Amino acid sequence: MNTLIKNGRIVSHDNELTTVDIWIKEGKIHAIGEAFNAETFEQVIDVKGQLITPGLVDVHVHFREPGFTYKETIETGSQAAARGGFTTVCAMPNLNPVPDTVERFEEVQKIIDRDAVVKVLQYAPMTENLHSETLVDYDGLTQAGAFAFTNDGVGVQTAGTMYLAMKAAAKNNRSIVAHTEDESLLFDGVMHLGKRSEELGLPGIMSATESSQIARDLLLAEETGVHYHVCHVSSKESVRIIREAKQAGINVTCEVCPHHLVLMDEDIPEDNGYWKMNPPLRASDDQKALIEGLLDGTIDCIATDHAPHSHEEKNQSFVDSPFGIVGSEYAFQMIYTHFVKTGVFTLEQVVDWMAIKPAEIFGLNAGRLTIGGPADLAIFDLETEYVVDDQQFLSKSINTPFVGWKLYGDTTVTLVDGKIAWQKKGGK
Structure with a gap:
């Protein structure tokens, strides 16, 4: 499947955020750029300016x-x-x-x-x-x-x-x-x-x-x-x-x-x-x-x-x-x-x-956004505050003192080899 991650931002070596699209093909990162035609992709995920990391x-x-x-x-x-x-x-x-x-x-x-x-x-x-x-x-x-x-x-x-x-x-x-x-x-x-x-x-x-x-x-x-x-x-x-x-x-x-x-x-x-x-x-x-x-x-x-x-x-x-x-x-x-x-x-x-x-x-083949590398990506909403809620945990256990803490950077999408492993409800 050809997937386009659209309108994301990645952090550069000077700690600046750069807007990019990421083209995923057959589970790997095929290209990183800005000029892809979304109509040619089977799946398009518009992340609307959120952070994309490895x-x-x-x-x-x-x-x-x-x-x-x-x-x-x-x-x-x-x-x-x-x-x-x-x-x-x-x-x-x-x-x-x-x-x-x-x-x-x-x-x-x-x-x-x-x-x-x-x-x-x-x-x-x-x-x-x-x-x-x-x-x-x-x-x-x-x-x-x-x-x-x-x-x-x-x-x-x-x-x-x-x-x-x-x-x-x-x-x-x-x-x-x-x-x-x-x-x-x-x-x-x-x-x-x-x-x-x-x-x-x-x-x-x-x-x-x-x-x-x-x-x-x-x-x-x-x-x-x-x-x-x-x-x-x-x-x-x-x-x-x-x-x-x-x-x-x-x-x-x-x-x-x-x-x-x-x-x-x-x-x-x-x-x-x-x-x-x-x-x-x-x-x-x-x-x-x-x-x-x-x-x-x-x-x-x-x-x-x-x-x-x-x-x-x-x-x-x-x-x-x-x-x-x-x-x-x-x-x-x-x-x-x-x-x-x-x-x-x-x-x-x-x-x-x-x-x-x-x-x-x-020595793992992981942790980087590289052309030809595995399309393992995480997308985070850095702008919206959320509350740590143990009722929303996917883990079977809730043993943490951090329940109720207010945080930023909630995960919205996680992809493993180009496939969605987790997506926040309400996401596209």
Whole structure:
């Protein structure tokens, strides 16, 4: 099908918005210009001056299938991603069963192929059942389609296991993607250790729980030469040591989540599990360091860590509820509203951090508007305010403290390989 995206605006390298039409043919971008005859196209989508970006790329989501489909499925999770403007997402392996064998991995891939409305890349675990010290079959899982290896949700507790995992990943030209958490430093903590945890009477989590394991892993990454990517960086200490590692030439990249950029521990109003996430919301100086880390290139990209849980699980105290919030459906909007409209970030930077850079980090054919490339596009209304409404979520879960927030940049259309994956009601 020939499709014309008409009267859109794209952000240029000087952060200016340029009006363009995009001609999509056979699922690819055929041409970008202004002089196309709309009458010759089978489908015309007039976006009336709204922003067109490359489809966003999220390297950190949890889709919960198999094993926890009451929280999310690959179908609903991918729909939520499309609703947020994401066209490529990378799904974590903390499932049941864990896809730690070729056979189990292929079973998950079958569900992806059948049900996903966006491009879903499946991580493989680093060790059997995530919690063990026994490595998975890195050769076999790479051949089965694992694009990277991670034990996200669980920190690898022994240096020897991490070293061997890095060697196996490097041998297969794959990345190690690390949830860094030294469990010996947790002390049953449920939120950031600070003034607010004391006020709420809740056990705190030290920043060193995260940063000490990053420090260990950086030296192992230098030893093995593997590409080492750090999940959801949250503390100023973590930013500092990653910055130093990059200066030393270690092959490290990292991500930050919107909620850690927008919120601090002092924003937590009460002992309510909807505010519980891992890593936790940290202090104001940590938040400042994260913003500075993005701006100076220490932090490479923004990822949601979309982590669905049921209302029954989250609607209780910090101590009893699981970690995690959903984020796919409003991540771009949150960053645009709180940082672009306030002049902290440019729109060009946000597109880079949420589309171009994550694709580059992992060598994905995504994240750019290029002639001959996949027609993966997102279209956003930057002018109209909307309210985050959990009754409108496509995710099966609503666990987020952002319900009721007023944002700009609502997604109006998301296209994957030229086909509409999501379109706002009332759109043409």
